[in-house]
Amino acid sequence: MKKLIGAVLFSLVLLASFTASANSLPPLRVSDPFGEVTAGTCMPLYVITWGGEYAVIHANGDAAHTTPNSLFGKAGLCFDLIHEDSPEKQLSGYVTGKTALLRGTVGMGVAGNEFLLFDSRLQPVAVILLTRSTGGDALVVGPGISTLANLVNKLIALQKYGPHMDFLIATLKFAGLSMKDVKIVWTSGLTGEDKDKPSDALLEKRADAAFVITFDANTLSSGGTVGTGSEGSLKGARTIFTTKSVDHATFDVYYARADYLATHRDALGKFAELIMVSQAELIALNKAKGPGWKAAVTAFQKILSKTVPDYASAQDMFMDCTPAGLALNEKFFTDPNFMRNFDTVVSEIQDAYIELGALTKKMPMKHAGWDYAALKRGGTLSYQAATPKFDEAKVTAVVSELDRSGTLDERLMDKPIEVLFSPNEEKFDIAPFKPHFDGLLAKLAVAGGSLMVIEGHADPLGYLKCLKASKDPAYAAKMDKELASKGGIVAACLSKNPGPAELARVKQAAKNKSAMRAYAVRDAFIAYAREKKLTFDPTQFTINPSGIEKPKSGMCGEIPCAPKTDADWRANMRVLFKVIQVEAEASTFEAL
Known part of the structure; x- marks a missing residue:
């Protein structure tokens, strides 16, 4: 009861510190009481509408419940996968002990961190970076907007506390804008069967632009072109920006409760390692396009069927993000010289949430601090060689x-x-x-x-002088005398009563x-x-x-x-x- 009272009082303090504004966002909080994580059973594990879930589902045996011969099963881990895109519902399960893990972007953890201060056992600790978005998230705009600069004073829709907050923050910063320069239309849903989605706000003319996942963007813009106004599209809608360009804006992770990490560190370390192993297996399966790949795609679509309508959509989502693997996990969490490391991204997102009123102050967030060199020495993981980005x-x-x-x-x-x-x-x-x-x-x-x-x-x-000389012999003679001692291709051109060949040489030299x-x-x-x-x-x-x-x-x-x-x-x-x-x-x- 004391913990519940503490949580309520803390929420009231946050609410009192919240200043209303056009873009105001109340702190993310739930009223549920603290609960211990249930031990000795298959833990519920949240998954979201994202291509990064492939690795989790595959490690679970391409099934919602862990299979004995899966990567997780062989390691003695057991999970029941639950598709949940609502940050509030995830936070409720996390606080009550239904699960020890939160799933989402870095920013989704930042949003709930201050509320969770009411009990240190609930502090979220990042245990693995799964992917970075490299095309799966998009900014779709209606008629009259063609560049990021055009977003000033425009209404932009996105899910509150959702995965596109990170993308919005990075986009505005890249464009030299701030939250004060735009007007936010908050939605409760994200995609699929959700009510009040960003795509709905755009279609209903409640917003001028919307941050959405790629297949929603393709629908709004009639297949990635310009919306025709039919089949769920918005007439004149276009995608102007995606995470294919800003590919270090959105990072997605699993956060673990501090109390659970303290007592299950080895299990969570194995959890993180096996997700990375699963990512490597999936890359190979995708290249082979055999039965193993088909099984992975089918399981992914089935588990996320509320928002992923069919096999083709599921397959496309694998290409929406880039698996982090061992190398990026190590760099993201431990390299101070990496300009998009965990601490930097957290700080950037906290600044924006403070401006919105969802946080009152900046505070450090923790990661598990795995020994990545030891993971490599273990033989199951390796650093993948960098490949060229462009042809x-x-x-x-x-x-x-x-x-x-x-x-x-x-x-x-x-x-x-x-x-x-x-x-x-x-x-x-x-x-x-x-x-x-x-x-x-x-x-x-x-x-x-x-x-x-x-x-x-x-x-x-120089070219213009040669051109004039080709038409004016007197001018050519005059310029020849002036430039004869200087040499160079222009002088050579002028000394010859220049024709097309000489003019072409001057142009090529330039x-x-x-x-x-x-x-x-x-x-x-x-x-x-x-x-x-x-x-x-x-x-x-x-x-x-x-x-x-x-x-x-x-x-x-x-x-x-x-x-x-x-x-x-x-x-x-x-x-x-x-x-x-x-x-x-x-x-x-x-x-x-």
Whole structure:
């Protein structure tokens, strides 16, 4: 009874500290009394509508109840899987002792942590990172919104305390926005048969945008294109942002009660290890596409049937996230240099919850602190070698086509960084740009699925002089005398009564110079990142040498406009460092 009174009083304190606002979110709490976790039985284990559940279900024997020959069964573990997407209902079972484990994103644990302070035995401790979302979550917008900047003052729907809080927080931070810049429409449900879902709010015009899971996004946007208004879609709806680009925004975990971890540390350690083993088995099964894979997909769909309607939807969900495995678990929980580690993500989410009123203060959250090196030595797990994120040839083709069609800048995820060069200069001094690159590195830590286009430009004046000389012999003679002693390709062009071949050489030389400048900026950025112990996949960069095709002075018909001032002339000698999303071209990404 004392514990119940303590919980109620703590809830009242939180409620009293809560300040109402347009985006206000009351603290996550339940009125249930504390209960001991029942020992000696098959523990109820929550699973959610997410591709990460494949590993849990497979480790359980591709069944809702643990089978004797499953990974869990052979280790003496036993679970009854319960599909539950409601954070409140999960928290109730956790507090009363129905289960010792909470399932959700990092943020879902953050939401309940302060309430659970009424009893230290209930403090949530992260025991495993299962996956990170790499395409399974999406931001769908209605007509009139095309970029993240357009979200200012717009109504955005998402499930309160749900998995998309983490995505919303990272998205706003990436766009340079805060909770104060948008208006939140909270829903109680998430997807499927739930009532009051984010997709409902968008369809009913209660919201201008919604954070949803991918198959809801595909329905709203008529198969990932533009919504037609039929078959559950919203006319004009489009997906503008997914976790395929911001692939380090949403991390999902299991949290264990502190009291249960203290008395069952070995069992929970085995639980975490076997989920990682299960992930490795599933990757192999998915590649083989044999009976084992079919059994895994069938079990996944059956257990999550409230929200996953059919086999095809279930199979797609496996590709919505990337298994963390041993390497990312170790990095996420123990590496202080990893810019998206557990402590950093927790702190970022707590800031947002405090702003919303759902928390009153920041507090540290704990993880189990497993010996990951020992797990590797045990022989069941290994560090998976990193694979390229992008197919370089396909990326180059996509960027070239976007550039040709004039739509490349529509994919921008952030304002480009502009680097100016002096005449004929190709070396790049990074020192003045370190503050800009520091900000970019922080954003790229979240947007690991984005592409960096390094776009080089050159001054068109030399080409324009050659072009004029090709039409004006007197001008050619005059310029020949002025440039004869200077050498270079422009001088060579002017000395020959230039024709198409000479003009083409000048244009190519300008393109080559723009490429050298772009490579210089790219190499300096990669070197600077390495100084900070950060590495980037080389396939994530593409060089786009524009030469004189897109001068800052503009185009006059089919040729560059002549710069009018010295400043105009120098402004053309530049490199633009762009971060874009290319997720619509799925073939540019390497498959698992």
